[in-house]
Amino acid sequence: MSQLTGLLASLATGEVRVVDLTNTLSSETPTLRLPDPLANLVDFSLEEVSAYNEPGPFWKHHNISTGEHIGTHLDAPVHWVTGRGGKDVSQIEPSRLVGPACVLDVSREAAADPDFLVDVEHIKAWEAEHGPLPENAWLLVRTGWDAYAQDRERFLNADETGSHTPGFTVECARWLADVAPISGVGVETVGIDAGLAGGMDPLFPMHYFLLGADKYGITSLQNLGQLPATGAVVVVAPLPIVGGTGSPARILAFVERASS
Template structure:
């Protein structure tokens, strides 16, 4: 990218910052392949299909000058956006194609509970945790995203460790039911981003209500993004996030590319 302009304005300033290195783009998206960890629901529930590429041609008889593939995947695979219509409490809300683009670009804050999750994989964020963070860093951003860093992306290449399942369920960190309700009903955020396979804690099926982050956030026209990576590279405040799902008509979710713009450390 190169920009040689003295014209005033926001866009030239943004491009100049990117060109000069004072602003950098960090990819928060997990690589999408057949081996990506996926949510496994117990019987009698039905799981989505996993991601798969099906080769159609590769510079051969079916396509001598090109290579292309079919994609087979469930909506909720990999780094993806949950739309309100995904959950029963938001069933009359937006599908993924109807999410206003203004709500997919905005400020993001990072709350770091990686130390707590390292000690207790079932660690739950409570309202008081977030209020303590606000006392130090300021209020949660209006129309922005709360990104929950738990360090769980370190397990991404080991599906068993990532899902962390035993006879008592899946043990991954998340939000308590009270915290989910508070974020959904009393804060101005647009959505929640997590590093884990779903926006709820691993054992949230046993909470009241079951899967409270889904229940409250999606029921209050807010959104979720899962399987984020590289949150350790973001500051607590000052990030601009771009969440880019496919515009799937009727879709309850979509794989997404999630990018963060941050000021370089030396800027």
């Protein structure tokens, strides 16, 4: 039996299941809001073209309008000034979009402090328990923020001082970019940086360091609680937009059934 045949058999029997890590995409999907005078992307919308009627009697279809970085999406290097000479979405190698899923659970810390920041020490502690981050891995950070994914106000958690959502320290962002052998980082929040990362030095350090190092970010993930710390495989599927700085994406994970 070939490895692919074995995978299909395991999917058929339920030995391996597919977990969807993607938030639904609609006009109600919570999106990043930058303060004036900075420009924001348009939210996702559908425009009906026909619906089994005169413009199209046997079919229904729509035009869609959306920003690149809306909902569950991937950030490509060219999205940030440090990666301006790097890859657009269409140029990312498919092999970089499939890899081991390493789930770091800091949901307890984020529940106690919405401004909680993952530091290198948290990842080192994870590695001490589970082994080194493998080559081409995706570090997926579980904060519990997916519980708010359908509630714009709670998801963005903003007040007069800014948006209060968890993220990473500057030192951790630099370490993930320069040392960790990963393809990218995934988060449950609206962006790969903390809500208050606009006040860090450099500004938005995850974008600054990670994308500048030809690594990638995925955001607004769901269902990380259904993944083990190690052992799952993640598949990141953005639209291959030529010149695209990012793209809404479907993120799937293959998870083996736990032994009884």
